[in-house]
Each structure stands twice: as C-alpha cells, then as structure tokens.
Amino acid sequence: MLRLTPPDYTTISEAKSFIANYGGAEANVLVSLSHLGHDTVFLSRVPDNQLGSSAIMHLKRHGVNTDYILRGSSNLGMYFVETGFGGRPSKVLYNRAHSAITRIGEDDLDYDEIFSNAEWFHMSGITLALHERVRAVAFKCLEACRKYGVKVSFDFNYRSKLWTIEEAKPYFQKVIEYVDVLFANFFDINTMLEIQSDPLLETNEEKRNYVAKKLMEKTNVQYVFGTDRIVHTATDNSLSSYCIRKDGSVFKEGPIRFSIYDRIGGGDAFSSGIIHGLLKDFDHPKFALKFGLATSVLKHTLYGDASVMSEDEVLEFIKTNGNAAVQR
Amino acid sequence: MLRLTPPDYTTISEAKSFIANYGGAEANVLVSLSHLGHDTVFLSRVPDNQLGSSAIMHLKRHGVNTDYILRGSSNLGMYFVETGFGGRPSKVLYNRAHSAITRIGEDDLDYDEIFSNAEWFHMSGITLALHERVRAVAFKCLEACRKYGVKVSFDFNYRSKLWTIEEAKPYFQKVIEYVDVLFANFFDINTMLEIQSDPLLETNEEKRNYVAKKLMEKTNVQYVFGTDRIVHTATDNSLSSYCIRKDGSVFKEGPIRFSIYDRIGGGDAFSSGIIHGLLKDFDHPKFALKFGLATSVLKHTLYGDASVMSEDEVLEFIKTNGNAAVQR
Amino acid sequence: MLRLTPPDYTTISEAKSFIANYGGAEANVLVSLSHLGHDTVFLSRVPDNQLGSSAIMHLKRHGVNTDYILRGSSNLGMYFVETGFGGRPSKVLYNRAHSAITRIGEDDLDYDEIFSNAEWFHMSGITLALHERVRAVAFKCLEACRKYGVKVSFDFNYRSKLWTIEEAKPYFQKVIEYVDVLFANFFDINTMLEIQSDPLLETNEEKRNYVAKKLMEKTNVQYVFGTDRIVHTATDNSLSSYCIRKDGSVFKEGPIRFSIYDRIGGGDAFSSGIIHGLLKDFDHPKFALKFGLATSVLKHTLYGDASVMSEDEVLEFIKTNGNAAVQR
C-alpha cells in the first residue's frame, strides 16, 4: 500500500504535500527481517502501473524478493496518516477498497515452488479481511505450509472498519488450525476464537494467560506473543511484551518508555523481532521477547512503516538499555 | 479530486513525496471565474472526512460557494500527475472509481433554490462518465436551467479510459439539447453527435467549421469554441483558439507559443475565459476568444489545476502580447 | 497579519526561508470558532495587493466571512516568530507600524448591517493599541453591540512594546463598560482597571478572585476567564484555566502538562473555546472552562496561529484526557 503522510505534524486537511512511502503488515515484517539478515519473499498483487512498480522497487531496495508478486488492475491500496503530536492523536484514513489484490485468483501462484523450500510464513488478519478471493489464496498458502512443514505465524490485527466480528470469526477460527506462533491479545482469543475465561480471574493479564494456555492445549499453537501499550501522549508511550508458551510458562519484558517519531508499524516490527529470535532458538523465547520489544521500540524512532535496523543495532539497544550515546 | 504530483519533474515511481492540490474540470472553471470576479457555486458530493473537508476548504479559499456540496462516503477521487519535461510526456494516472460523487442521489439537491437565480451553468463530459446516478443529477440540473433560463455551456472532454464511444454517445446527444455554448472539436461533433462532414472538405479546420455550423442549425447551440494545440515538447506548446457562431461566422486567435510550467487545467482555463467574455458581451465573441486564449496560456505558467489570474492580469497579458517585463 | 517563521527551529538570523501563514488575535478566535461550527465575520482593513488578498483567502479557506474587510494602503502587518526549543525561548519580532488597518475610517463600516443580526463580538486589547483611528472604529462597534444586544468579550492582551500602561489605561477602562465576558489576569484588573486588592490576601489566585469579583460588582461583566501557564521549557508547558462568575463562584480546570509544537495563538484558542462553551450554555461555565482549556492545549500541537480542531476532536481530547491513542 501507498502511505501518504503530511510532513511536520500537519493535519490531512491542511496538508500541501504528502510524504510517500510503501507499507503493509506483512511487507513491514519482511523488510525488517531482510535488514535482520534473512531471505524474504513477498506474495501479493499490485497494479501494472507506476505505483505498482514503485511499491515493488521499495521492497527490492530493502532486499525482499518480489519475483512472485502478481501485476494487474489499476488501484493500489492507499492510506493517509495524520501524525499526532502530544495530546492530538494520530489518525489513519484508509482508501483501499477495490485494490489490485482483491482481484487475485486462487491459481495465480505456484504454491509448490514457493513453499517447498520455505522456513517460515507470516500473515496478518488484515489480509483475510480484504476479499473472499484473497482468503482463498491465504488458505492455499496455509495448506502448502502444512504440506512442506513451514512454520506459520499469524497476527490477528482485527480492524472493525474492514469487517464485523461476526464476519471475521469463522476465518480466524479456521486459520488457527495452521498456526505455530500467534500474535494475540485477550480480545482476540476470547472473542474471536471463543475461548472462555475463568470468571474468578481479575486482571487482564491473568485472563490472557488463562485463555492463551487453553487455546494452546487444544491447537497446534506453540506460542502466544503480544505487547501492552500505555499511551501517555501521541508522542510518548510505554511498551511491554509478553509470551505464553504451550507449557504455560509466561515470559515478560519491559515496560520501556520512549519517544515516538513514527507510530505506524510498531506492531509489525515486534513480530519481525520475535520471528528473528525464534529462528535463532525456537524453544527458548526469552531472547526473542527481548529482541522483539527492542525492535518495536526502535521502529518508533524511525520514519516509515518498517524497521530498517540491523541485528547489531537492536543488540546494541538491548545492551545499553537504549541510552543512545553518540557513536563516533 | 485530490491531485498528487511528484515535485521537480520526478516520475511517479521515483517520487518520495507528492504535492497535493485539488482540482476537477468544473471546479477549475469556477475557481478561475471566481478570480475573474464572478459569484460561483459548486455542485458535487465529497467524503465526510478530512480529505473532503480539504477539498471544500480549497474551493472556499478561492471564493467558490460550497454551501450545496453534499458530504458522504469515504473515497475522494484522486489522480496522479507525472510532469513531463522536454521530450518526456506528462502522464495522468486516475484513481477515481467508487468516489463519493457516484453515490449521489437524484433528490439530494434543491434544484429550484440553486438555479432560480443562476445565470450560467457549466458542465464537463467527464461528469457524465462517472455513474448513472451522476448523470441523473446532471439532467435534473439541465432541466432546471431550461426552467429558469440559465445559459448552459458544455465541454465534451471525452476520455476513452472512462467509457467507450458507444457508451458516451447517447448521453452526449441528449445533453446537446440543453446547450448554448459548446466546447468541442471535430471528433466530438462528427463522431459523438454523428454530424456528417462534407467529403470534399480537406482541412480539419474546414471540416470542423462545417459540422459545427450544421450542428447549430438543428440545435439551440449558439457557439462552438475550441483550441488547437501543437505540442513541440512537454514544456513548449503553441495554442490557437477558434469560435464558430450560429450564423456561420468563424473567429480565430493565435497561435501563441509558450513555455509550460503546469499543463493540467489549460482547457478549463480556456472555458472560464470564454464564459467571462460572453458574460460581458454574449453577441460578439471576439473579446471572449482573445480572453479565453490568454487565460489558458497564463494558466500554463501557474502550478495548480485552475487559473488564479485576475481580469487585470489577463488584460495586461493581451495588451503586452505576453512580453512579461518585470512589474515593479 | 502575515506571520513569517523559520522552519526547523532555525533562528531568524540563520533562516534561509520562512513559512508563511496569517494570524492575528481576533482572526485566530474566528478561525477556531468557524471550525467549531459557528458563522463568523471578520472586520479589518488590509492592503489592496497580493498580500492582502492572501490574508483574505486564508480566512475564507477557514470559513470566515470576509465581506466586510476593507481594502487599501500598501503595508500588511507582519511579524517574525523564532520558534524556541527546550531552554531557548521563542521570540516574536513585530513589524506592524503603519499597517493598512491604521488608515481605517470611522465611517467605513455599516455598523447596523453588521451588528443587527450578530450574537457575539470579540475584541483584543492589541487592536486598541494600534492607532486612534482604530480605537474610534472599535468604540463604534461596541456602541452597535449595545444597541443590538450583542454579547461582548474582550481580551486585554496588553503589550508593552505597543503602548505604555498610562496610554492604555483610559481605553481599557472605557472598554470595560461594554464587556460581558472578560479575559484577564490580576495585573489587567488591578493595574489597568485600578481595582485595588485586599492587602491581607496572599496568593495570586486569592487576589485575582478578589479583584475580579469587585470589578464585576460595579460593571456589567458577567465572567472573568483566564489561564495560568507554567513554562518548564519552550516546548514543555503546563496550563490551567480559571473562571470567576459574577456571583463570586470560582471554577478551575487543569493543570494539564503538554508538549508544544507551536506556541503562538494558545491564548486565542482558549478564548474561542470559552466562547463556544458559553454559546452553548451561558449560565454554567464549567463546560466552557474545560472546553477552552482543551482547545488551547490542542492548539499548541498544531502549526499555525489558530486552532482548526472540530468540536468532536476537542470533546474526544476531554473524554480521553488527551491520551491520544491512534485512531484507525
């Protein structure tokens, strides 16, 4: 998607120009993973015009393999971001109906070629919301992952502007059967997957741990990851991260309080950091949790939807607790 | 519509930012007429969000009355303009499907209130191409013009990307019954209105004069106006203007050769200048023809879709033959 | 007035360019009220050149009626704003002597036409400082308000660079006879209006309440409003608001601590919020006080002299205590 952002904290209404960059949940995860040293492949469909080419060139620039991106139709998804400041919130305005990806066909991809050598597949719930044709392709991908033993991570990202809870539920419940690593909060598991909580539990954290554990008992999900965010102001947040392992162990990191330069893509950066950590050591999530949180915090200091931090830069942040002395 | 233009002759693919401004055929004519000293009212429907508000604020800024603009839906029409340079052409990329105006309803406007005191109504053929609902409103407007004796001008602006000749024909032929002043070339009259030319005629000019005269004989059209453009390069054009009066008299101005800073809206500026001239003296089109051509040439020297020249500035251009000595 | 601001916290001396926007105490209040949904009319006089036109177009863009703005003379008032950062203060450099408004004539306005249907009239003390001719017009306006029962609000805004206390006093004392709602601090009431405080009172707050009450006992003033600002740094302030009602009741809101993107116009935004609140319910100032404070705080997050926040945006700020989570 093309993101258009007024410069200098201007509102959309007052904007005389927009900064252009390209983003999207899965694309952001891939760009970040690419900068962390991984080979990445993006699956999508973009228009066969200059905007589609520009989106592809953006991905190529960041080392993402674009060989499987389909071309066609004329609309690229777009969204406008009004960057908040202090007590004035950031606002996102979508303009993505009828975009090129909604015209994708189930047989447009060679699933065997793509997935036979893959290691990991990441998907966002936003993708499922776009169109029945997109969902069909998504489940073909998930089947291919099962066939070739590719690990699957999934981030709910439920957006009420795109579909209702009732519309989303059956697809989320179906997806979960394929997932190894889940990015989810209490609402996602309790409401979307209909895992009941224990009425005696009081804090949101206890409830989340409870339903996450219950979910993992009856599915193949190995981990539930997520973050808790406290919004002090639009430019000042705190973030902590949590992980519930299938065995019920709970891990936590943070909170870290930080200044925000660009809020968009913070969650995708977290996912990318977790995946990077788990690819190093799938069984011990402590490092992944720390790395994911650090990657997310650093992403907030960078303009653009995706982290472009190298592994060394994230590790340096962890080592120095983000004290950020000048590096000469 | 929101226009997005890469700065500094950058291509759309390479653009890191876009200059934002608002335009559209009728809106451009109104903005120009407003700067020429007329009271103007815009009829349209824009989204009820920041982009819609911004479009309205643009029109207000230039003195166009926006009281009758309807609000609703979420998509504002957009287009991208890649500004050509020398031998590299400008390119326009539309993204206007499903925009807010296509959801307009026939009864959303109070035609009596709007037209009972109006003097002139201008419409572009692009508007007719947008949707059946838009066409229904357009014909309601034309009926109201007939009822209240409002002069009607119409600019074909046939765009093959929006509809086929066969789709457009019946509407163009129906519109013509209401029109007093027509902006048209030979193709518009010959192909769209099916007025046959005389096979003995040789030059495009002769043919155009012939079909224009024949058209006016059987309709209420009083004038046919238009321009001939020679494109030397993307930034160097020549423009001349012509007028055929109902009585068969032919008037011509130009050609003027000129440098181009922004090509978009040149035709709308011509229309605005003609309307301004005819509002001064409907019967003698010589001044209007000169004024329309000058307004159009000056528009090409200004960034943005619409002319913001005052009457004095256009007259000065005519008086000095555009020699443009510094005014201290 | 034209405001010229170096971008990116540059000093005026080092500036290579200036951002241009238009502002002025009353204009700022009107622009904000217009965005809050009110019909507004601006009274002034601006040069009959491109700068004057640009100032008018700015107001039109924000929905302010400019039909009564007079044109003439060649100097538009200007001021330069050097935006402070951290421990470096913002600086304002005026260049407004001999501006077009100082040439205004007492009979240039049709007071009856303007005020006969008006509901509220707001004036800043800066206006009184400009010239004897301006003062004459101001008092004509106040007389018209009295005649037509228009509510009057007045903001002292005493500026020592424009006139001395001795020069200002008689005009301030004369204005007060017309005022319903006063924006004032202890200095304004005590020094300018010569209302003595009680020597036994200790805090500034007690003294202010005391003199405000005394003032209202002997005039027609219904409310005294104001803010207390703590300047931690140029970009980090706290603001609280107070209201003393004629009956002696005191209302307070805040303090709110907030980051500053543009400091200019914070007081005018407060006034606009108060007026908006009182127009909803003149008798119970609690909502107005909260709304005025929120509008002022939000203005500090926006570039430009005036708030462009809608009523919904201000209410959302109040409801969420300005936590500013992303709105998707």
Add this chain to the structure above:
Amino acid sequence: MLRLTPPDYTTISEAKSFIANYGGAEANVLVSLSHLGHDTVFLSRVPDNQLGSSAIMHLKRHGVNTDYILRGSSNLGMYFVETGFGGRPSKVLYNRAHSAITRIGEDDLDYDEIFSNAEWFHMSGITLALHERVRAVAFKCLEACRKYGVKVSFDFNYRSKLWTIEEAKPYFQKVIEYVDVLFANFFDINTMLEIQSDPLLETNEEKRNYVAKKLMEKTNVQYVFGTDRIVHTATDNSLSSYCIRKDGSVFKEGPIRFSIYDRIGGGDAFSSGIIHGLLKDFDHPKFALKFGLATSVLKHTLYGDASVMSEDEVLEFIKTNGNAAVQR
C-alpha cells in the same frame, strides 16, 4: 533589504513559504565586486535586531566590510518578488517605508576615515529617494569623494513608486556634478537632467548618444553606460550594452539572448562588471563593456540579487560565448 520570494514560481498570494535573501542596489554591486576580487565597504543603517544582524552576516559572508554599518530602529526594508514564468511577468512588491536607514543622521559616519583611502564610490538613485536624511548623508559622501579624489559612479534607477519626476529632478541634477561614470538611458538624461535631444534624430540609440555626449561636455562625467533589454518572455530576454565616452566614441556589445532563472539584480551585476573593467583600465572601456554584459547575463542564471561569479568564471563565459559545456 530582506527579499522574500515564493519558491517554484508560486504567486505571492498562493505562497506557503518564502525564500529569504538579502539585497539592495549598492549591496549587490559590492557583493559582486567582492567575488571579483575587490575590497569593498558597505555604508548603511540596519535595525538592531536579528534581521539587521542577518543582513550584515549576509554581507560578511560575501566578503563585504560591514564595519561602518550603523545599527538602530526596528524596521528592515523588505520586498516581495513574485517570479514570473513565460508570459506571466515577475512582480515586485515593496514594503520599505520607515525602514531603519531613513533614521540615519548626517554625522553618524566618519567620512574622512571612510573615504581617505577609497578608490571608487558607487550609489544608486533609489537611495536618494528614501528620505531627506538619507540624501543629506549621500551628499556628504559625494563631498568626501571630491575631497579625496575617489571616483564616483551613479545609477539612476528612477522608481516612480518612490517619488515623482519633479521630486527627483533637483537631486539627480545635483548628484551629476560629482559623477565620473554614469549608468543611464535616454529618459534619465533627457528628462531628469533636462538635456534636450536633436529633433532630427530618429532612433532611440541616436538620441541617447546625442544627449550623453552633450551631458559629458558640460559636466565631469567621463562615461555613460547602459543596457538595452528585449523581453521575449519573463524567462527569455536579450541584452546588449552600450558605452558613450566623453570624446563621443560609442561602444556596443551584444545582444546576447539568454534564459532567466532570477531576474532581480541584473542591472547591479552589469554595474559591478563595468566598475571591475574600468578599475583594470579606465581609459579603454571595451573590456569593461564586454565584462559588464557577461556578468549581467550570468547573474540572471543565479538565484539571489547579486552575482557571485569569480573573474575567471566571467572570462570563461566571454571566451566560450556562453556555450556552457560541462566542466569536469
């Protein structure tokens, strides 16, 4: 003076920002002479604020000695330049009334210290127009030149917006008694200095040569220099230069046709080039005439009021006839 210019050929009314630079007739001549290798001193008075400091820093940057610039008052002269394009003219909007220099005092300068070691003094007629106090200082300077044998050049630069012909005449006629090198056209000599032409002469060139010769016969003026400009469009001009020597010999250069990037200061650059040439060889003006014309043409290709070309760059232009092949 502070010059404010909308970027990208925007009109003043539509400008969202202004590029800032400093200029003024004599300052421009000095900056150019400084880049041509001469020691230069500027005499003026600027405000004792950031704008005044910025003007001084501009001159220092270009090597002009600012030790004798006086400080005081608060208004710096300003002007707005709307850059024309093609058939749309450039426009200059002055805002210089009451600027700091008009408060200068006759005894504020130490004329002996300043002029005792000077070689050349250049003045523009604009300076004479500013105020009686400025004129008093100007004539003190001219007296000092006479005392110390400093060569004087004078450029009429009559501006009808600043004073009438009748107001200007006596001062121009008085100045001429001190001048060695005059920059003037037929109007300046014929109307301002009241040197009658021969009614039998037909072309402007013949008349100019005639009155120039007559003028020099009765004054100490050694040379009359000037340029003839043909304005094809705002961005495309031709320029030729002429020189009439006391002995009646006439020299001509050009015309050169050239593209314009910034029109302002073209005349001052010409003066600087002439002065440079005469300082090399006062008696043979051929080189000066060529050099002045080249400096002026090159100035039009540079943004800013003054040429920053070195002597080598101007000579290279002359040598290559301005063919401007890339220099690697």
Add this chain to the structure above:
Amino acid sequence: MLRLTPPDYTTISEAKSFIANYGGAEANVLVSLSHLGHDTVFLSRVPDNQLGSSAIMHLKRHGVNTDYILRGSSNLGMYFVETGFGGRPSKVLYNRAHSAITRIGEDDLDYDEIFSNAEWFHMSGITLALHERVRAVAFKCLEACRKYGVKVSFDFNYRSKLWTIEEAKPYFQKVIEYVDVLFANFFDINTMLEIQSDPLLETNEEKRNYVAKKLMEKTNVQYVFGTDRIVHTATDNSLSSYCIRKDGSVFKEGPIRFSIYDRIGGGDAFSSGIIHGLLKDFDHPKFALKFGLATSVLKHTLYGDASVMSEDEVLEFIKTNGNAAVQR
C-alpha cells in the same frame, strides 16, 4: 559513488543542502538496462558502512543484482555536481581518491561463477584510471569474457583529471584486444590507440570514420559507436549519434535538439540503449543507434545519473519524435 547536487541550480559554494543519489558509469548503464528488461549484475567494492549499504540499496531498487559487490574500507567515492543554467556551465567536483574500490584484490571475485553464464560485459575507461589493483581485476574480467564468449563493450571516457594521456595509453591499447563494441570518438582512436588519420581528410566525421575502420581492420572490434553534442547552453543541447560497422558502413541518427533537466549520465544512457539494441539484433545497428540516441535524450529529462525509462517509453519517444503530448 555518492553524488551530491545542490537543489534549484544553486552553486556548490552557496548550497545549504545537497540532493543525494548514487551513480557511476557502469552502474548507470546497468540501471538503465535493468529498466529495459535485462538481468544485470554489478561488480564493485563499497565500504562496509551506511553509505556503502545505501549505494547497494539503490542498485537493488533498480533491479541490479548486487550479490557480487564486495564490502570493505571506509571511503565511498563522491562527487559534487553544480547544475548549470543557460550560459552558466555545470561543474563536476570529484572526491574519489582512496575510495573502497581501490583496495580491491585480484582474487576477491569468482570469475568463473560470474562470467560463465553472462552474455555481455560493459566497462568504462574511468574504472581503469582508478588504481593498479582495479586494473588487475578489470583484465581478469576481460580474460573471463574471452574464456566464456561474453561480448565486451568499452567506453573510453578519458578524464584528464584522473590520469595523463601517457599513463592511460598502454591500458587502453591493451583493453582494445578484448573489445567487441567500442564507444569512442576521433580523439580516443587517434590519440589513445595511435591510429593515424589520412592528412587529406578534412572533416572530423571523415577522419573518425577513417580511423574507426582502420582500427576494426586490425582488431576484433565489430562496432564503433558515439555521439556528437552541440552545447547551445547548459540547458539546451543537440545530440546526434553515429555507428561505424566493421565493414565500413556508417550509420547516423539525429541531431535532436532538447531541453536538459540533468546532464549527468547522458553518455551512459546512450551506451545502455545501444547494448539493448544490439542484444535484440547484433548485426543490424540501425535500431540500436536510434534507440541509444532516444534513451540518451530522455535521460537528460530525468533527474539522476541513470535512465529509468522502460522499453515502451523509449519506443514511444521514437514513434512520436518526442512530441510529448500528455498521456491521460
């Protein structure tokens, strides 16, 4: 190399900022070929820091394979480009001594892997000038081309600032033994390769054809290509292209006169167009010659060192003679 260019025709001395982009003779050819649809591989060595990464990301963005680029050392070659305007020439300032590529080692590349499947190898004479170590690698590459039957094109690009004629000669003469397609002018062949001309020949064209034919008779060179440029001004040039085939046939295209937006890389774009044409049909150079000239002219209308035109865009230019009507 990192190219730094002052915006808006500013001189280097006056620049407050520089536009950054990456270029270099062979890189430019590859970027252009990539946009023309070819698989391309770049061989070089860049620093192991952010600047090196940025250079690589630039190439990736444009589809150039960067897998064989070596990393190390800390200096990236840089150059500053001052963009000329009208009679003021563009200037290039190099800062490339001691750049990372000069530390390349002969055995750092796997020549067999790289060249065994290659079709074409292009090299610039600038590369030979950089360092003995670079030359060693260059000849290793040429040997590999001979081994695997890879076609070789070579562009003299002799730069007197980098080495003397005497220094360059032996390497140029050695390179020629490997070349199939040569980009050269009369000076290159006559002086560098010491092919004597016939003293009876008069025009530069006759001489060039003569020495080119003689050269091809005694080497394996199949074609000599080149362009003749007439520099009217820095922003207005004419270009024609020529080709001499081994059999002595001479082909010519142009001249085309055109406006220049960015002069840098015009020659590399020509080379890329020729290579593209010869890859389509090696034996009939007519199309290549036309295509190369069009690609070069279009490159001059684009900012940046390399053409990003697609094959369709170049063909459209040829078809319409570059008339550049708006494409809607």
Add this chain to the structure above:
Amino acid sequence: MLRLTPPDYTTISEAKSFIANYGGAEANVLVSLSHLGHDTVFLSRVPDNQLGSSAIMHLKRHGVNTDYILRGSSNLGMYFVETGFGGRPSKVLYNRAHSAITRIGEDDLDYDEIFSNAEWFHMSGITLALHERVRAVAFKCLEACRKYGVKVSFDFNYRSKLWTIEEAKPYFQKVIEYVDVLFANFFDINTMLEIQSDPLLETNEEKRNYVAKKLMEKTNVQYVFGTDRIVHTATDNSLSSYCIRKDGSVFKEGPIRFSIYDRIGGGDAFSSGIIHGLLKDFDHPKFALKFGLATSVLKHTLYGDASVMSEDEVLEFIKTNGNAAVQR
C-alpha cells in the same frame, strides 16, 4: 569540515538529501566566541575549490577572520551525522583522510604576525591526530604563544578512530607543557598524561580532582575544566560542569536536564563559554563555569556545530534558569 546530515531524523542509508553545514572543533569555538563579541582568527588549510570557499564563507559570515587560512589540495574533510531519536543513537561517519590540512607546511604561516597581538589560542586534540605535518605546525604555534605570552587552552578530544592511545600519548604529554587551561576528564589525565590516581579514592569525581591537582602541581596548567553528561536518550541528556583550580579548589555547576535538537558541538560550545568567562575574569572561574554550561546547553537547542548565541542570550538563560517563556 563539511558536515552532511540527513534531515528529519532519517538514517544515512535512507537519506535522499543532506543538509550541509561547516564545522570542526576549533572553528566551532571561534564562531561561538565571535557571536559572544570577540575578535577571532582561524588557522587552517582548505582546498582551492568551491567547497573550500564555502567553508571560508561560513566562517566569514560568523565574523571569524579568515585571512590566514591557506588554500590548496582538493579534498575537504567531511563527516556524516545521523541524528538519533529517543533510544536510537546519533552516529558520526568520518571521511577526512587525506584532507587539505594534512598537506600543510611548517613555514606556510607567519607566526610572528599572527601571534604577536593575540590574547588566547585554543586547540583540539583532534588536530594533533591528523598528520605529522599538522602536529609540526601546532607546536610552532604553541612556541609562538610562549614567545608572545598568549594564553593556551587545549581540549583532549581523544578519538580512538583516528589514532591509538600509544600514538597519542607523546604528543599530548608534549602539548601539556604549553597549556594554561585544560579541558580534560579523568581518562585524559590518568591515561594520556600518566598521572597516577590514589587507589583509596572511590568516586570518579574524587579521582579526577586528585589527578587534576597533581597535574597542575607539576605543570603550568592553571585550570582543568570539563563536563559530565548523562545520556537518558539521544534527545534527552543531563549535563553538569566542573572546574579544578591550581590551588585545588573545586567548582561545580548543574546538572541541567535538557532536550536536544542537535548534539554535535556541545563540547566546543562549553569551551567557548569557559574562554569567554575567563577572558572577563581569569582568576574567578565561577562565572565562566556557569556561562560555559549554559552556552553548551543552548547549543544543543540549535542546529549546526557552533553556538550562535549572543552574550545576552546566554545571560538570559542563566537568569531564568532556562524557563524559556516567549519573548514578545
């Protein structure tokens, strides 16, 4: 040196443009001192091209005498600054090898002329690291200071990227013999000058005071100054300053916590403030310490390597504890 900084907190890799300014340790100190009202002279050698001229024009602009700057060679030292944000550190990338100053010759300066009327000489340890030829000139300068009784201040600024501790030691130990005022921390004195600490001392502060006192006992050093910085984040630091007098008295100021707009040059601004204070009163360092700290904090709020604050502005900061209320 030319500093190149990506705008808007962009990383170097992602930068599309760089802001250009000029800096360097001693130059920064001089620019600041010049704005504090002192006559300053810069000694260096810069290339004889546009970049060298631009560096000189920068210094001239800020009032630094550049008459003794030598010209020659072609490389200007450069460095890239990536501005950190929050937890992401600023990064400095040097590109200064082989710069023009390393070609300086011992006899290129007229030491007697330069130093015979000087009052103070300041040098940075970075200068010593550049080249043997530079060191030779440095010691010639120090000798001249001794000869003419010029006070010498020296700032260690040890940079491990430029030379090793072992390489640096002998020069630092030799320099110290000439120094009156030393800017140093514990590491500088203990490691570089090999002054042993007392093993019983515990805090860094105690150790620093101890070795500083010991150093002064055996040398001519009168003062040791320095700052302690706590880096909360890249944009949020605390700074305190210390002074140890020859008599063992210790003075401290701060800490002050502040927001950072541009981190570069904070140390040089401190030095300039100290020198300014000592020039007012050499014997009582309390004022200098306060003034140096304030100058440094203010520098962090300004873009560019050097403070441009006037003495009044620094005093105002001290007086108001940096509360930074708007100055109207």
